Amino acid sequence: MKSLKIPEATVMRLSVYSRFLTRVQEKGVVNISSGEIAEGIGGSPAQVRKDLAYFGEFGTRGVGYNANELNHHIMKILGLGEKWPVAIIGAGNLGSALTQYKGFIDRGFKVVAIFDNDLNKIGLTLNGIPVYSIADMEKIIRELDVKIAIIAVPAEHAQGVADHLANCNVMAILNFAQHVISVPEHIELRNVDLAVNLEILTFNLSLQKEKDKEK
Ligand SMILES: NC(=O)c1ccc[n+]([C@@H]2O[C@H](COP(=O)([O-])OP(=O)(O)OC[C@H]3O[C@@H](n4cnc5c(N)ncnc54)[C@H](O)[C@@H]3O)[C@@H](O)[C@H]2O)c1
Numbered sequence: 354m355k356s357l358k359i360p361e362a363t364v365m366r367l368s369v370y371s372r373f374l375t376r377v378q379e380k381g382v383v384n385i386s387s388g389e390i391a392e393g394i395g396g397s398p399a400q401v402r403k404d405l406a407y408f409g410e411f412g413t414r415g416v417g418y419n420a421n422e423l424n425h426h427i428m429k430i431l432g433l434g435e436k437w438p439v440a441i442i443g444a445g446n447l448g449s450a451l452t453q454y455k456g457f458i459d460r461g462f463k464v465v466a467i468f469d470n471d472l473n474k475i476g477l478t479l480n481g482i483p484v485y486s487i488a489d490m491e492k493i494i495r496e497l498d499v500k501i502a503i504i505a506v507p508a509e510h511a512q513g514v515a516d517h518l519a520n521c522n523v524m525a526i527l528n529f530a531q532h533v534i535s536v537p538e539h540i541e542l543r544n545v546d547l548a549v550n551l552e553i554l555t556f557n558l559s560l561q562k563e564k565d566k567e568k
Contacts, residue, residue: 389417
């Protein structure tokens with residue numbers, strides 16, 4: 354594999370390709386072309402070929418890619434060759450919705466623990482996953498070897514939770530709270546904000562409206 358800095362947009366597309374390949378494999382497809390992948394995910398064949406070229410030579414001219422081999426390789430690149438135990442902090446609306454998300458388990462992410470500071474929630478299980486006291490987080494995260502944590506607490510508590518996670522040997526945080534948090538350099542941080550995505554949609558809709566007006 355070439356040791357290049359892979360653009361984040363490429364990494365995101367790899368995840369999309371992989372999920373598409375899983376679906377076509379389930380339908381019994383053996384070989385697939387860059388054109389078919391592009392059509393399936395709504396991109397261009399040239400983009401697919403360019404993305405895959407980051408990782409060396411794949412596919413056979415005229416035959417395309419072996420779907421199984423390609424997907425296996427992409428999943429390995431994405432670090433999905435192994436199972437990842439995940440912890441959720443915040444057993445509220447979002448936290449409990451995330452415990453029901455089948456897409457996690459299908460991709461090797463297993464929610465193994467939820468942490469909360471509400472005494473009424475501690476000791477319960479959410480979809481079979483125990484809710485522990487935030488006070489026990491460090492001990493349990495280390496015991497369960499959790500490297501990825503999801504923050505689903507109110508914004509004003511997000512930084513405190515992130516600081517606490519930094520002391521628990523966590524390597525990556527997915528933050529859903531609408532609060533800019535800072536973490537030590539060695540921790541990977543991604544923020545998810547559905548409102549931002551909706552605003553991108555409304556921005557594009559407004560642009561379209563302006564263009565229509567000009568016609
Ligand atoms: N990013 C998005 O697109 C998106 C979408 C929905 C919700 N959210 C955000 O996710 C967060 C959770 O939303 P919700 O609707 O589930 O809220 P909620 O109030 O239903 O749940 C929050 C949970 O966090 C717990 N909590 C609070 N402080 C804590 C702390 N210091 N340690 C441990 N647990 C603590 C509470 O007891 C509660 O169980 C909010 O910040 C919300 O804005 C983001």
